[in-house]
């Protein structure tokens with residue numbers, strides 16, 4: 067042990083340094099003391115010995131310890147509905163609605179007219195009915211939950227017909243066959259992987275069948291020698307057989323994105339118009355709201371879901387209902403929805419606007435990185451429009467000695483973390499998924515990454 071290390075100050079002496087004292091205004095004493103102990107331990111074991119400036123070292127350790135695990139990041143990947151980055155950013159009015167409800171009490175389950183118990187299932191019901199045209203609606207935690215609930219409520223212990231081409235894996239641990247098994251319903255596969263016909267369903271319909279299910283192939287597209295019946299034909303067959311027809315459309319597309327060339331996702335209203343008894347979808351994909359699962363459709367079917375005990379286990383919380391309600395309200399006017407809902411705004415950004423943003427972004431990037439504009443593509447993400455490539459303008463950076471992965475790593479470890487793409491030896495930034503005013507923040511993050 068050298069002399070510098072032997073001469074380490076005591077915890078008490080460091081605690082009484084004036085600059086350390088100021089930390090006590092913002093953090094509990096116990097947290098400051100822990101940071102001091104950490105600084106001392108590090109000084110003891112580190113070859114370089116004590117830090118140049120104890121107060122700075124302690125302040126940084128304290129900040130590190132107090133940083134929340136869940137943090138905002140800047141998404142420069144160009145993937146709009148990025149499941150790993152929290153899917154849909156919320157509209158301003160949804161954030162306000164959540165904040166207003168979060169801080170106090172609310173009429174979550176209280177009828178203000180009568181002063182008696184009300185129901186939380188009333189809150190988004192009317193809006194969902196209005197924007198989808200469905201007779202009734204229910205909100206639960208997410209679409210996976212909605213599917214389990216609907217299958218359990220309508221088909222527990224009985225058979226559900228589904229095409230072999232729709233036994234899909236959505237992501238991670240979400241596989242349709244597993245979900246169906248957990249719901250208590252028995253899966254009865256019809257057709258083949260690439261082709262399923264109406265007759266396949268018709269021949270399978272017997273006394274054990276409790277429902278027919280269509281699951282949208284969200285994250286992939288089948289091309290070539292393929293066939294599947296139209297939802298309207300399946301709905302008609304279900305009516306004939308007197309069993310409910312469920313359609314899991316996945317992304318919850320309410321808007322009409324055809325003017326922007328995005329047509330391959332089923333819209334909720336179209337699925338209902340085709341005759342589905344229940345339509346199930348996510349709140350935080352193309353709908354652009356909070357994590358939620360919506361069940362819309364006929365009143366008798368929705369009521370069976372609402373009255374099922376699983377509905378209690380999957381109920382949406384008040385913040386979700388507040389944010390979802392505010393998001394749905396924006397759909398009452400098509401222009402408003404595209405302007406105010408971030409997911410829709412990002413998907414429909416004009417090429418010229420993206421180029422301008424890329425130009426502003428490049429201007430803020432340190433010149434040693436040689437920022438250049440290159441044409442590229444953004445992705446919708448979230449398993450929606452798997453084939454769609456949205457033209458964009460990227461800022462390409464040459465990371466030099468750091469290497470592209472090294473620069474991307476430093477950007478991720480920055481504050482705020484910036485998530486970039488790495489491709490063909492370059493770091494790429496897509497302005498589509500960055501906030502309008504992000505350019506200076508990205509510039510600072512890059513400067514910081516070069517220093518680190």
Ligand SMILES: *Cc1c(COP(=O)(O)O)cnc(C)c1O
Pocket residue numbers: 208209210211236281282283284285314315316317347348349350358359448449
């Ligand atoms: C994404 C998706 C789900 C799951 O939705 P969550 O809200 O994430 O639970 C279910 N079905 C389909 C077809 C999907 O695309």
